[in-house]
Amino acid sequence: MTEIQAIDQHVQGSAAPGDKLLFDAKLLLDAELPQKVQWHKQTLALVNQYGRKNLRGVISDVHNQLFTQPEHQSFRQKILRLFS
Template sequence: MRTSLNEIKRIEAHVFKQSPTGDQLAFEAQLMLDNELRQKVQWQKKAYNLIHAYGREQLRSEIEAVHKKLFTTRKYDHFRQKILRIFNR
């Protein structure tokens, strides 16, 4: 298990360009020779992209919920009117 954690750290350092130049070049050379490692890198990149997309969607949902609450709840009418006056100028 320790080996796989080290490999994940190496892949992550490569993907986010956090390793020294020499290590980066050595890793890229290893990628050219090792198809399995190349696939692992592709899957890890895909996982990061999915996590990023999910986080963006969650944030979008939270913002929409706040917007809905502020612009439909009677309690916030004064705030809504102030905001609308700012953008209607």
């Protein structure tokens, strides 16, 4: 297993118990590994943030299409009736 895979499994909590124990020992012995884990966590957070931002954009585009284009008027009226 590569180091990146081991770090990812550790961060995601998906490592097998034996692999987790081995990784925890490596964290104690390798002075650079904790920093690599921190960088990995930050990278995952940025990727997740980008994904959420991208999804919000897609949802906004769909919303704009459904509630502004004339061909979706009947759908728009049905939705508005549900919430009135």
